[in-house]
Amino acid sequence: MNNSIQKKIWTLAAIVLFIMATIWIALTYYNQKTQDRYNDILQRYLRMNEVTAASQQMITSLNNYLLKPSPANLTILDESRESILRAKNEVYMLRNADNAFALTSYMNLIDSLVETTDRSLIFQSEKETEASTQAFDEATRISKYISEMTLTLIDTELRTYDRFYRGIIEQSKELKELGIWLLLLITFLLAVFTYWFSLSITRPVLKLTQAAKELSRGRFDLEVEVESNDEISFLAKMFDRMRININNLISEIQQKAQLENELQQNKLLLQESQLRSLQSQINPHFLFNTLDTLSKKAYLEGAEETSDMIVSVAGLLRYNLKRLDRSVTLYDEVKVMRQYIDIQKARFTERLRLHMDIDDSCLHVQIPGLTLQPIVENAVIHAVEPEEEGGNIWFRVMDGEDRITIEIEDDGPGMTEEKIQSILEEHAVESGGHSTGIGFSNVVKRLRLFYGLEDVIDIESGSGRGTKVIMKIPKTRGIESYDKAPDRR
Incomplete structure (x- = not known):
């Protein structure tokens, strides 16, 4: 399929846009991946902090209920219990090889807090005020332990992901260097491709110009060869066809001149050829007559x-x-x-x-x-x-x-x-x-x-x-x- 020069220009523009889009997509993908990882780590810290906040809220709700055991305060206490249990389930999903032991103790503290809170409520309902108060004090200590354990886990997470943070900083530097080298490489490739692209247009034009010069000098035997598949190739084919037609016309004129010369010579030889034709007609009859005579003579001689x-x-x-x-x-x-x-x-x-x-x-x-x-x-x-x-x-x-x-x-x-x-x-x-x-x-x-x-x-x-x-x-x-x-x- 023939390509026009306009199509070639559009092709060059499409290649440049494709390279730019590819680089933009690659950088966007890398940044999004880093951001997702960072958000995931941040969510781990927030979930652990939610456990601390939920345990403190639960102690506050328990204290309010013990001071004023109303249905409203009981409802708030139940909501606090559900909140800390949800936080416990979310923290459980953060388990890995580095925090497995500490996280197990953390889960046990949460369970102990819930059990202690429930025991304090039971003693309160049985009018055992002193036992309920002791259970409340124990729940308060467990809540403090949970806060301390939360800080410990967060510190462990920071040490675990310290390499990640440093890697982000190093990758940012490497990304800047890569961007510079990539820009230089793309610039070089585009320069080479642009040079090749320009040659695909200018080279056929130069060949066509050279062919026109040779034709103007009277050399009609040189074939016009242009390796292209655009409008210039069509021009070259038409130019070569014109050269062939002119060359054929010159050849026909030369042949006619030669034929006229040969015709003059043939006229001079016509009479001689006619005489020889008569001789060639006489010779076979003479030969047949001679053979018949020899045959009869041989027969008569036996x-x-x-x-x-x-x-x-x-x-x-x-x-x-x-x-x-x-x-x-x-x-x-x-x-x-x-x-x-x-x-x-x-x-x-x-x-x-x-x-x-x-x-x-x-x-x-x-x-x-x-x-x-x-x-x-x-x-x-x-x-x-x-x-x-x-x-x-x-x-x-x-x-x-x-x-x-x-x-x-x-x-x-x-x-x-x-x-x-x-x-x-x-x-x-x-x-x-x-x-x-x-x-x-x-x-x-x-x-x-x-x-x-x-x-x-x-x-x-x-x-x-x-x-x-x-x-x-x-x-x-x-x-x-x-x-x-x-x-x-």
Whole structure:
């Protein structure tokens, strides 16, 4: 997705705001955590102080009730008892490893105060004034003990949290130092990021400016490359497209000038090429007439085998010259292939062994001219000629539902996978022997063009296990324009 320069600026602003918000949140969290801890400690002191206040209030309420045993004073005394019991429960939650023993004694003193107060009330109700007074005095002493114990516990708490208070002071100093270093680090990072951000804008502009200078000097072959994803990149692409259009226009003008020059030269050579064309038309007829004369002379002299071979050579040459640019029947292809084999048998005698299995119902199918003979020739060159004992060639024609299958197989050394792929990819491959000039790859190309199919031919081979060429020939063609080429007879 393309980013505009405006988006980049907004991104920079968002990053700065994010860093500032992160620092503010971190500092706020730290301060809140310290404040919560401080409040918790303060609550511990207040709860212990509430116990002292509640015990003193309870003594005062008990004294007022003993002096004036009215229902109102009794109610106040009950409220004082409930208040000190609540304070006791709250203080119990302050237990830790440092104050466990002292806090247990503290709880017992509170329980003793409540029990003593209750005993004083019982004696008062039984009219035992002296016993009630003694219980009141004991409750007063217990209340004093509670006050003293409260101070002791608070002192213990102060010693326990002394490290915390000192830690707060030290952390405050460290926080100031951290803030300074953090400010310097953020300033450095922002400076680096701002520099990088500015380069992402100015660098493409500088490249575009340099490209404009080169273009003004007439150098239209230098590509304009700008690594960016904003409006400058779009400008660079349009600028490069303009450079390409100008360069193409200059190339077209140069090509037209060159073509005009070549046209003038070709006009001078036209007459000479026409004369040579006439000679090329006369030479094949002279060659065919000469071969016919030699064939008849050999027949009259009794050399019938020589006569047949000359006839085969003449037929093969005539077929090669006339049938390459048009379609023929499979019958014609098989016929010229046999003529080629007859010629090669005169050379290799029993070393060349051809095995044929042909379904005659398939011989009417149309096929490009000179398809079979180059493939058989390739098998002769590689499977028969190099071997002292010669070799075997199998030729099969089999009928199918919508295609016929033609197989040409030999027992030669085979092909490598690289060579097979090179042939099927229609690359020129050297045969390593004499041929008619129609290469294997040319046969593959013409078959595919003729039928409009890619899977019309395949090769199965391997090192040391011979080669099998398989052609899947459609009974009806997909491209009918191939055989509309003129018959150049």
